[in-house]
Amino acid sequence: MADEGYTTFFVTLNVFLSVIALIGNLLILVALRKVTSINPATKLLFQCLAASDLCVGLIEQPLFVAVLLRDLVSPTASYYLTKVYAGLGYILCGVSLMTAATISIDRLLALILGLSYELTVTVKRVREVVIIVWLGSFSVGLLHWIDLRFISYGLSFVVTLFSIFASAFSFTKIVLKLRQQQAQVQQRVEPEQVNGGEIPLNIARYKKMVHSVAWLQMALIVCYMPFISLLFFAIVTQRLIRGVFVYRSLITAVFLNSSINPILFCWRIREVKREVKNILKQIYQRSST
Numbered sequence: 001m002a003d004e005g006y007t008t009f010f011v012t013l014n015v016f017l018s019v020i021a022l023i024g025n026l027l028i029l030v031a032l033r034k035v036t037s038i039n040p041a042t043k044l045l046f047q048c049l050a051a052s053d054l055c056v057g058l059i060e061q062p063l064f065v066a067v068l069l070r071d072l073v074s075p076t077a078s079y080y081l082t083k084v085y086a087g088l089g090y091i092l093c094g095v096s097l098m099t100a101a102t103i104s105i106d107r108l109l110a111l112i113l114g115l116s117y118e119l120t121v122t123v124k125r126v127r128e129v130v131i132i133v134w135l136g137s138f139s140v141g142l143l144h145w146i147d148l149r150f151i152s153y154g155l156s157f158v159v160t161l162f163s164i165f166a167s168a169f170s171f172t173k174i175v176l177k178l179r180q181q182q183a184q185v186q187q188r189v190e191p192e193q194v195n196g197g198e199i200p201l202n203i204a205r206y207k208k209m210v211h212s213v214a215w216l217q218m219a220l221i222v223c224y225m226p227f228i229s230l231l232f233f234a235i236v237t238q239r240l241i242r243g244v245f246v247y248r249s250l251i252t253a254v255f256l257n258s259s260i261n262p263i264l265f266c267w268r269i270r271e272v273k274r275e276v277k278n279i280l281k282q283i284y285q286r287s288s289t
Contacts, residue, residue: 007068010248014061014068017252017259021057024262025050031265031275038271039110039118041126042209045103046265048130049216052095053258060088061255068248087141090152093224093254094137094159100220101163102129104170107210111177153231160228167217174210178203212268219264223257226250 028050032043063085070078106126110117140159144152181203227250266273 006245006248010252011065011068014065014252014255017255018057018061018065021053021061021255021258021262023057024259025054025057027276027279028262028265028272029054030279031272034275034278035269035271038269040123041118041121042103042106042110044123044126044130045099045106048133049096049099049103049261050265052092052099053261055088056092056255056258060085060092061258063088064251064255083145087145089141090144090156091134091137091141094140094156095133096220096257097160097163097224098133098137099130100217101166101170102133103213104167104217107206107213108170108173111174111206157232164221171210171214171217178207209269212264215264215268216261219260220257223253223260227254 029047032038032047032050035043038046063081067078067082067085070081106121109121113120136159140152140155143149143155230246230250266276
């Protein structure tokens with residue numbers, strides 16, 4: 001009876017979060033297309049993150065709900081359903097982690113490169129990075145699908161460590177670089193001399209974008225780390241994760257990130273918030289006529 005109660009609770013919760021993630025990220029994707037104030041390369045990375053979150057709400061969470069209700073289907077269907085759910089989970093989690101890390105690196109490059117940033121970090125190059133991220137994540141998911149799970153676990157762990165390290169390194173360098181520039185300004189150094197004469201950068205605008213990215217990173221870490229930590233513990237001790245409630249809670253926490261991100265986009269990026277309001281207003285006007 002307790003397990004049935006847990007199942008009902010998690011099915012209801014994940015259906016609700018799935019709808020939020022689906023509608024929220026769809027709005028963000030449409031809004032980002034209309035926003036012109038964000039650098040196109042950075043915007044492409046935001047779109048990639050929103051696309052992976054959209055896939056979570058559209059495909060992965062419904063699959064998780066189906067896995068929770070697998071007693072209603074045949075054993076064969078349940079087996080393949082679980083395999084598809086697990087493989088897709090590796091793909092989308094990998095895309096989210098690596099895209100978040102790439103966004104952090106992008107913000108660091110914007111500060112370091114200055115005027116040469118837009119010449120170096122082009123939409124074409126970012127698109128190539130995005131393709132590599134999706135193909136790499138797909139490869140890990142495929143390895144899990146063909147039962148090479150030890151390799152997929154190892155690669156996932158490496159990707160997770162790299163993503164976290166890259167994000168932490170980027171934000172640390174950004175903070176140190178901004179402090180260095182502030183110290184130079186306080187010493188009344190000419191603006192052209194700051195950062196080697198390369199950055200006539202709107203610092204206030206840049207800091208606001210960095211803070212927005214930091215919130216996205218923080219939400220991802222809070223949602224992902226409990227499950228990643230427990231998974232790492234299970235790999236090291238070679239013990240399966242026990243406790244249905246704990247496992248389902250941690251998985252739901254990972255999915256929660258896809259529902260939180262659209263809220264953070266609207267809260268932290270004014271231009272996106274404005275476009276989302278315009279879209280909702282247009283939908284309301286069309287529905288009322």
